[in-house]
Amino acid sequence: MAGNTEPLSPRAKLAVTAGKAAAAVSRAAGRGSGSVIGGKVALKLDPDLLGALAQHLDVVLVSATNGKTTTTRLIAEALRASGPVVSNALGANMPAGITSALAGGSDAKYGVIEVDEKYLAGVARDVTPKVIALLNLSRDQLDRAAETRMLAEKWREGLQGSKAVIVANCDDPLIVWSASSSQNVVWVAAGQEWKDDAWSCPSCGGVMQRPGDDWFCGECGFRRPTPSWVLSGDHVLDPHGSAWPIHLQLPGRANKANAATSAAVAAVFGVPPQVALERMYQVQAVAGRYDVVSFQGRELRLLLAKNPAGWLETFSLIDGPPAPVILSVNARGADGTDTSWLWDVDYPRLAGHPIFVIGDRKLDLAVRLEVAGLDFRVCETLDEAVQLAPPGQIELIANYTAFQDVRRRVGN
């Protein structure tokens, strides 16, 4: 299975070349990396291209509401121990972006691919993956995304009969529901702080009981499966019960969970946990996330949080008070135009931090913080917020387009 031993069909070759040309034009025109437009042109010329490009690779798909870009990166690092990897490392995770990424990796053995939740079932059909990693599902972009439970249902239908090994988080009932139609599942106890999208049993609608880390439905018996891999503090326990220390440069519990899942994925390909975890230590920042940058003589840590579950995990990794915090929220197309999710974020956890608020929707955030009884300052710009912040490393948390705005401003 290793490497591209069989040549692409002439049609597929033409499609790849045309795609590369379009990407070059897009880059020259200053429109970003061009990976998405390149992929679109290529897919138009040969709709089967994705499957053809993946044919010679051992493919891993990664999907989730949160953590898929980081986990894709961690798995890619781990698998490089055993051969060259091609990956959509920049997070272009719809079919066009995936096609474009795969077209750039003709010598690779592995394809490690992040997939947007809505496209998972289709991409899984096209590329015949060896492994599919499923991390978590929660509310995201309510004005246009499918219902969270419906998405789990779609995954369940789409993955039924797949020959892939499903590596799935047994602590998220919606993930368990998605994966439980599959024959070959490796359960990972990766944890999940956010619980508010799974109080209702995905199978029968009964009220879920959640004592401690366990969960079960009192009505139909749907319950947490027994994991073979377990995240336990700073260690991951493998199926033999051996504990391997997780050392990451990336902060937070959620990234330890991502590393535990990544170790389980690597093990499917015969990469031992200690080798996989050592390689994961190399990852410093992922598409700017977690980067510490200097700006106006201050240190800022850049954190991305796009939905209530993501904000919750982010609050648990920031430095405690009196570390200053800057919050930035937009509601442009890529963010979802409905800001009601702000009310599901547990902002009272920021009590004691000096808080500065920026972004297109700073007033929505201001009302949210006022109702939470917090002290905060509303600022017009990032520069103003940084100037007003008291000493210490600044924790900057932003949602999707707000994060891009910040990266541009600080030159990251």
Added chain:
Amino acid sequence: MSDNSLRLVWVYPDLLSTYGDQGNALVVERRARQRGLDVQRVDVRSDQPIPTSGDIYLIGGGEDRPQRLAAERLLRDGGLERAVSNGAIVFSVCAGYQILGNEFVNDMGERQEGLGLLDVVTVRGEGERCVGDVLADIDPRLNLPQLTGFENHQGVTHLGPTARPFARTRLGRGNGTGDGTEGAYNDTVFGTYMHGPVMARNPQIADLLLKLALDVNALPPIDDRWYEALRAERISAATQPA
């Protein structure tokens, strides 16, 4: 209201809290406390009985299956109807609003019985889903400023003779009937399609519920600076051409 303590009941957060609806409970609670009231907030999960002695009941929006389950469980429980006959105030949003009516269409496409606390019937809209900013004039009898909100629903709600429209839309679809009505109310029971959550942009609605619960005509003023700034921004954004 008893012993200067306001009982605020949030109905079925496990099923009906998808669109930041908790915000309405947070705003009512905060504004009551700022007026020196003691607030007892009770969150009732759908496997627990609805208390009948609450002052204000809040019901949020949810997806189609949870809506069906919530209606079944509320009807079986009967506590909310008893609370309303005791004079309780109910404020409901979207899926919660539909449940309070006589009938709605559920996730299986069937007509399902509601609680009958509002004289409305909801059918499934044939057109595009209603999503976006809304601007509306609230019924002048309620003496409230312009309504600003965000709607996201497929339902079309028809008002019967004993329900009054809560507001008349200037922008947006509201009840989706094409007659410009948005929401409905009847004595102490209110329903709206506005998410947002609606009280973050319209804190005067929270105050109206408090006044009804306390049976007073006015409340001590509080600092509304950020609410007013948000209202002004959203109203101006909604009226400007995209």
